[in-house]
Amino acid sequence: MSSIIIDNFDDDLIVRLQKRAEYSGRSLEAEAKEIIRAVLIENEEYSLNLVAKIKQRFSHFGDFEIPIRSRDPLRELPNFED
Numbered sequence: 030m031s032s033i034i035i036d037n038f039d040d041d042l043i044v045r046l047q048k049r050a051e052y053s054g055r056s057l058e059a060e061a062k063e064i065i066r067a068v069l070i071e072n073e074e075y076s077l078n079l080v081a082k083i084k085q086r087f088s089h090f091g092d093f094e095i096p097i098r099s100r101d102p103l104r105e106l107p108n109f110e111d
Contacts, residue, residue, distance in 0.1 A: 050060035 046060060046064075047057055050057050053060060053063075055063065
């Protein structure tokens with residue numbers, strides 16, 4: 030198992046992390062591991078699917094359908110043999 034060292038960690042954040050660890054009944058190290066694990070797993074749940082991102086971005090508009098435009102039939106392919 031690897032170890033990490035974080036230099037110059039803000040004292041206020043250490044105090045907050047200690048309080049959070051005490052509240053959840055974990056050690057400081059266990060609480061830090063849990064926070065990192067939760068954040069990394071949460072980020073995996075986000076889709077990189079463009080359609081999903083667009084739906085999420087415009088979901089506040091509610092359900093609506095974009096009308097399908099009628100199109101002209103395809104023209105015949107050119108014949109280059111003549």
